[in-house]
Amino acid sequence: MKGLSTELMIIKALKEVEGSYISGEELAQRASVSRAAVWKHIKTLRDKGYGIEAIPKVGYKLVRSPDAILPEEIIPILKTRSFGGQIIYRRILGSTNDLAKKLAEKGASEGTVIIAEEQSKGKGRLNRSWTSPPGGIWLSAILRPEVLPAEASRFTILAAVAVAKAMEKLGVQPDIKWPNDILIEGRKVCGVLLELSSQIGQVDYLVMGFGINANFKLDAIPSDFRDNVTTLYEVLGRKINRSFFISELLYELEDSYRRLLAGGWKSILADWLKRCKMLNQSISLQTIRGTVEGEFIGVDDLGAIRIKLPGGRIKKFAAGDVTIKKRLT
Incomplete structure (x- = not known):
């Protein structure tokens, strides 16, 4: 994959022979660095939570991956053309949308994704706060569609469809509440916040933020909100592989996005209506x-x-x- 970081290339190589050792020399060749540099990057990966065994004159073996949504876990399994090509990860962040907007203003490319394990100032629609504890998926994507500001609301419909399709692959049947709340059994499991910047009748960029209640119990949410929300953990009775889910979400998001820009709005709206239980x-x-x-x-x-x-x-x-x-x- 084009543009992989050195650490990502090392992890990719270790996973390809998972359970076996790979020599430092081969890792150095794969990553186009010196063997001394390989050791430094192995140390950094261990600091991120990877369990990597090292035996002199034998090599390195991956024995454990962290329960974290790191770029090293997501990028190798992406099926997208450009979405997620650059992933910016933070363990704790005020708001992924706020950072995404700052990066977009500085020229960040379309498809750039910001992910946090936890948000301290998560926000939802209508300026509401959004509880964002560890174990969730707090993610924002930067988009640069050449559309009029009036057409931006279509992207909220698109976002809801993408999340619903990704969740269906987990074996659940989500419903959509206008415009882009995702419910399971009548309780909210995901919210989407779309923010935009426009100039002279043209969208400059969109920031699409997703707040997904994934791998945590309801007691992580303030008691005042528990009656109306749920988590994937509560629904499925197990934790999901968050990195895999993110890869599926970005795939569905990119697919719907490209369809929309190619004139496929009616098919996206049909996908939305099929999952919306509000009619009548x-x-x-x-x-x-x-x-x-x-x-x-x-x-x-x-x-x-x-x-x-x-x-x-x-x-x-x-x-x-x-x-x-x-x-x-």
Whole structure:
């Protein structure tokens, strides 16, 4: 894979012969560095949590990988063309979206991904805080689509589809609540926050942030929120391989993104509607101007929600917070 770091190439080589030793000389050749440099990088990898045995005149053997979503764990298994080609990892970060925006302003390339094990200032839609304990997946991706700002809302629909498809590969059946909340059995397991910068009618960049409740129990979430949320660990009864899940998420995200830019909006919207259980349900929409109640009848061509009011009139809203009340018959 083009552009791999030295440490990533060493880990890739060790994993290819997992359970066996590989000589320092071969590692040096694979990574195009000296044998002394190999030893320094082995030390750095051990500091990251890798268990690597070393026997003089025999070589090195990988005996343990850390339970961390490191670039060394994700990049070798990516199936994408460009998404995730550069992954910036932090053990603790205020907000992955905030760092992504700073990097985007400095010219970071499309597909750059920021990942944290824990966020201290995680945020959701409508300026809400987002609890981000260790074991979750807190990830932001930088996108640079050549679209109008008015079309940016389509990317929230796209993001929800990508997460849902990745979760389906775990054997769960997620539902989508407009615009991009992912629910399992009626409880939120993932939120998506889209932020953008535009100039003179053109999007400069989008930052797509994902907060996925993965490998932790509900008691890691403040008690006030536990009734409405869940985690993949609670649903599956086991921890998932987070690195594998991220690779699948980035694959689905890139696939949907390229489809959208190639004119495939209708197919993406169809994927979204197939997973949205809100149709024909009575809802309440909280907007900055107040609360609107009515029947959810779908979304428009830009992803705005369409609500049939009690008098029969149909109104569209680009933003707001939905509460599902009951199914209409």
